[in-house]
Amino acid sequence: MKVTVIGAGVMGPGIAQIWLMGGHEVVLTDLVQKALEEGKESIYNSLQTMKAMDIIKNDAELYMSKLEISTSLEQAVKAAKLVIEVVPERMDIKQQLYGQLDKLCEKDAIIVSNTSSLPLPEIFPNFRTGKFFVAHFFNPPQILPLVELVRNETTETEAVEWLRKELELCGKTPIVVNGFIKGFLVNRMQLAMTREALNLLDQGVVSAEDLDKTTMAAVGFKSAWQGIFNTMDFVGLDTVAFVNNIIFPDLCNDTSVPKIVTDKVSEGKLGIKTGEGFYKYDQGKREEVTQKRLTVLLEQLKLWNKYKPCDV
Ligand SMILES: NC(=O)c1ccc[n+]([C@@H]2O[C@H](COP(=O)([O-])OP(=O)(O)OC[C@H]3O[C@@H](n4cnc5c(N)ncnc54)[C@H](O)[C@@H]3O)[C@@H](O)[C@H]2O)c1
Incomplete structure (x- = not known):
């Protein structure tokens, strides 16, 4: 199958790599030639790392032989069965692109957007x-x-189910959300915990470092292997009910952005990209944490592929 990925920024190359690893012909397209060349290089490096770690079977070169890069949208989408839009989260850009895609894509093509927030x-x-x-x-x-x-x-249900199946064949874990809810699922779950963490930090009962340890050394450590409902079954629903009753009324339910965040934004402390957020990062530290994050995630993927926790 021919898959076209439009946009070679932060997300596009990694999405293209998924389909290459699934054995498909992939075209990565962007307006900017340099973005395409950098995207191609990052895919190659990532495939080489995965091969060295035994995550993929074949040499990087074999997958790369099925990748084409092109600045021509017309050429990129011609005969594509699946088109994935990964351009910036801006309405004007997406709108203009969809006008072109309507004229250029095959009549039966499935077209999806990687939007984080727009009900397109x-x-x-x-x-x-x-x-x-x-x-x-x-x-x-x-x-x-x-x-x-x-x-x-x-x-069309067939269109969603078709993509679900194709993603599963590429080793992914797709889920279907019926209806557009703000933040979809993951961001909602994550933000519920983020709100409570910011509230506790604001109250001064704990440091950011120790709060981070709660997700890394307890909640997150376990949650790649045990979902929320499965965890409740292990706890016992009588205990769940008892604890909910005591703690729910005490949880934060603010709806505005916490001052601790707005203060940092006004000071220009935006996180790793400006060298300081909740933590400080000089150039060496930035590279160290970025590399460590990638290595640990790849090790986690190996365990994930081995134990397939979502299959149970
Ligand atoms: N960055 C993330 O972590 C992340 C996570 C999930 C979803 N998303 C979503 O994915 C989409 C892309 O995000 P990103 O962070 O990769 O963006 P990005 O800005 O890093 O990259 C976008 C790329 O699209 C290219 N582009 C712009 N207009 C184009 C056009 N008309 N035709 C072809 N290429 C074009 C740009 O040159 C750029 O290389 C957004 O909708 C975003 O909300 C991002």
Whole structure:
């Protein structure tokens, strides 16, 4: 099958890599030639690392032989069965692109957007109705298994189920969300915990470092292997009910951005990209944490592929 990925920024190359690893012909397209060359290089490096770690069977070169890069949208989408839009989260850019895609894509092509927040099939109800929906990948997409497929009532069930199957064949773990809810699922779950963490930090009962240890050494350590409902079954639902009753009324339910975040934003402390957020990062530290994050995620992927926790 021919798969076209439009946009070679943070997410596009990793998404292209998923389909290459699934044995497909992939075209990565962008307006900027340099982005395409850098994207191609990052795919090659990632495949080489995965091969060295025994995560993939074949040499990087074999997968790369099925990758084409092109600045011509027309050439890129011609004969493509699946088109994945990964351009910036800006309405004007997406709108202009969909105008072109409507003219250029095959009539039966499935077109999906990696948007993080925009209800695109509702915004463009006449664009490829039924065959256009959201497929939301997670960064880095070639490693994180989950893909949220977000459909609405006009989406063709066969189109969603087809993509679900194809993603599974590529080793991914797709889930289907029926209806456009803000933040889809993962961001909602994550933000519920983030809100409580910021609230506790603001109260001064704990440091950011120790709060991070709660997710890394307890919640997160276990949650790649045991989901929320499965965990409750292990705890015992009588205990769950008892504890909910005591703790729920005490949890934060603020709806505004916490001051601790707005203060950092106004001071220009935006995180790793500016060298300081909740932690400080000089150039060496930035490279060290980025590399360590990648290595640990790849080790986790090996365990994931071995034990397949979502199959149980
Ligand atoms: N960055 C993330 O972690 C992340 C995670 C999940 C979803 N997303 C979503 O994925 C999409 C892309 O995000 P990103 O961070 O990769 O963006 P990005 O800005 O890093 O990359 C976008 C790329 O699209 C190219 N582009 C712009 N207009 C184009 C056009 N008309 N045709 C072809 N290429 C074009 C740009 O040159 C750029 O290389 C957004 O909708 C975003 O919300 C991002």
